[in-house]
Amino acid sequence: MQRQLATRREQLSSDEIALYQYQALRLLEVSDALRAEAKLNCCKGVGCGVRYKPAMGSG
16 A cells, blocks of 8 residues: 655555554544434434534633
């Protein structure tokens, strides 16, 4: 597998591939959890849409 940079392509190591796969799975799990929570809130009449708490120290 290769990574496309602005001017060239780089071969990825198996560790880098595993890290990208892990990060993609984590992102999918978080996305699914947020969607499930938003759907649950809509069903309870709380309101539709995704609600989140900003990280500490932001904004």
